[in-house]
Amino acid sequence: MNLTIRPISSRAELSAAAALVARLQHDPASHIGYLDVEVAGLEKQLGELEPLGLDGVIGAFTDGRVIGVLVTDWDTDPPRVWWHGPLVDAAGDDDPDEADRRWARIAGSLYTAAQRLLPATVTEEEILPDERNERLARFAHHYSFELGSGAAVLSRKLDTTMPSPDLPGVVIRAFRDEDRAAVAAIHDQLFPGSHLPGPRVDEGRDRQVFVALRDLDPVGYVAIERQRDGQGYLDFVGVTDDERGLGIGTALAAEACVSAWDAGSVGVHLTVRTSNVAARRLYERLGFTEERILVPWRRRRGTQRFAQPRP
Numbered sequence: 652m653n654l655t656i657r658p659i660s661s662r663a664e665l666s667a668a669a670a671l672v673a674r675l676q677h678d679p680a681s682h683i684g685y686l687d688v689e690v691a692g693l694e695k696q697l698g699e700l701e702p703l704g705l706d707g708v709i710g711a712f713t714d715g716r717v718i719g720v721l722v723t724d725w726d727t728d729p730p731r732v733w734w735h736g737p738l739v740d741a742a743g744d745d746d747p748d749e750a751d752r753r754w755a756r757i758a759g760s761l762y763t764a765a766q767r768l769l770p771a772t773v774t775e776e777e778i779l780p781d782e783r784n785e786r787l788a789r790f791a792h793h794y795s796f797e798l799g800s801g802a803a804v805l806s807r808k809l810d811t812t813m814p815s816p817d818l819p820g821v822v823i824r825a826f827r828d829e830d831r832a833a834v835a836a837i838h839d840q841l842f843p844g845s846h847l848p849g850p851r852v853d854e855g856r857d858r859q860v861f862v863a864l865r866d867l868d869p870v871g872y873v874a875i876e877r878q879r880d881g882q883g884y885l886d887f888v889g890v891t892d893d894e895r896g897l898g899i900g901t902a903l904a905a906e907a908c909v910s911a912w913d914a915g916s917v918g919v920h921l922t923v924r925t926s927n928v929a930a931r932r933l934y935e936r937l938g939f940t941e942e943r944i945l946v947p948w949r950r951r952r953g954t955q956r957f958a959q960p961r962p
């Protein structure tokens with residue numbers, strides 16, 4: 652097979668890459684987290700990921716046709732790259748083992764090329780496949796990624812039936828700059844090493860944060876983002892230890908959903924650790940249902956072997 656690996660370089664290639672990714676995203680056996688699932692959203696998203704935009708979208712081509720994509724998306728705080736992919740169409744007329752080997756070869760070539768784009772300051776890597784994506788699990792294992800605990804993707808259609816618990820003595824309102832230090836402290840204690848450090852919890856376009864206050868002190872917060880497809884993504888909800896079990900988490904999540912509805916979203920989704928019993932119960936009570944389980948694979952860069960997968 653005549654395989655070329657290089658960044659996507661034209662509008663037409665971007666459309667072809669988005670169509671390939673959308674098709675693979677609809678199949679649980681090749682689905683990964685973070686990426687959109689529809690062509691229109693993907694065409695925008697693939698060109699906008701930080702910091703390289705389209706230059707960070709590596710394609711695998713045969714005869715000018717895109718058959719694989721690996722998208723790079725990294726930050727310096729935390730110094731982590733989120734690999735979106737490899738997403739590869741390795742289908743052929745031959746037997747499944749041969750298709751698996753072809754998939755692994757193409758995926759390995761994409762990964763080798765994409766690694767060269769990363770600065771040395773990016774020291775952590777993450778891949779987030781659907782738990783049914785066995786090829787990506789084998790790939791991650793091969794490259795010495797370590798498996799973290801699974802996260803459930805939950806979603807809910809929005810309507811006017813959002814419950815809103817009565818909370819004596821607690822006020823919920825939009826985040827203000829004066830809340831930053833207290834909310835950052837709660838966030839960093841509850842979500843150490845998350846994709847956003849506490850002081851930046853309100854950062855980003857189309858992002859809203861709400862705070863729960865008792866006697867003017869923040870005791871909890873929630874962050875929600877409006878995504879390209881118009882859906883709300885509930886990013887964080889946290890309540891201080893001594894205020895839990897009173898309905899504050901439920902009220903915050905409900906407030907975030909109401910704000911998404913007001914902004915025109917028709918649905919909200921989120922991810923939650925499968926082991927997080929309290930949060931899962933809260934979302935279930937708010938009417939969220941499970942769509943899929945995603946499993947994070949992580950590794951530190953530069954500490955493991957780095958070679959092409961063996962057939």
Ligand SMILES: CC(C)(COP(=O)(O)OP(=O)(O)OC[C@H]1O[C@@H](n2cnc3c(N)ncnc32)[C@H](O)[C@@H]1OP(=O)(O)O)[C@@H](O)C(=O)NCCC(=O)NCCS
Pocket residue numbers: 841887888889890891894895896897898899900901902922923924927928929930932933936
């Ligand atoms: C999840 C969290 C926000 C819930 O906040 P909260 O104010 O306690 O939430 P609520 O009081 O509205 O509801 C919590 C529900 O979980 C239940 N719950 C609390 N602890 C529980 C536990 N250990 N096991 C089972 N259920 C539990 C409560 O009983 C309540 O359900 P119920 O009203 O049906 O009885 C809070 O526990 C928290 O900040 N956790 C750490 C951060 C986190 O994990 N956030 C979610 C990330 S997606």
